[in-house]
Amino acid sequence: MAVLLVAAAIVIVAGVAFLCGAIYLALLGVATPPIAALATGLIAFAIALLILLAGYLFSGRWGVGPARRGGNKARRPPFAVDLGSLAGVKISDLVRKHPAAGALVSLLAGFAVGLSPQLRETLRDLLER
Numbered sequence: 001m002a003v004l005l006v007a008a009a010i011v012i013v014a015g016v017a018f019l020c021g022a023i024y025l026a027l028l029g030v031a032t033p034p035i036a037a038l039a040t041g042l043i044a045f046a047i048a049l050l051i052l053l054a055g056y057l058f059s060g061r062w063g064v065g066p067a068r069r070g071g072n073k074a075r076r077p078p079f080a081v082d083l084g085s086l087a088g089v090k091i092s093d094l095v096r097k098h099p100a101a102g103a104l105v106s107l108l109a110g111f112a113v114g115l116s117p118q119l120r121e122t123l124r125d126l127l128e129r
Helices: 002-028 033-059 078-097 099-115 117-128
Strands: none
Touching: 002 033, 078 099, 099 117
């Protein structure tokens, strides 16, 4: 199942890339290349925001994961839940205070996980426990 999800994600990313390329090429007829690139990026962001809004409206909850609903508490010791909750609060406070640094760290972490098969395996093992 995970392989199918990864394959679907790859196809979706390729489709979005082709869609952005088509929008860019269509806009080149009426705008300069920098303006066409800017408009393409703004259109992509607008579509992403619409998808997030639709998810918010259909789910009825925004950002409520199993830990907040109490789903993981039965499987993990209370100390681990408290420690994870405290770490989440501290990290979210740091990211709110320094959004550019938070985005850069997220980008670098995603790059590292995508680049290193051993790091992906270690993270997967930690999440499966």
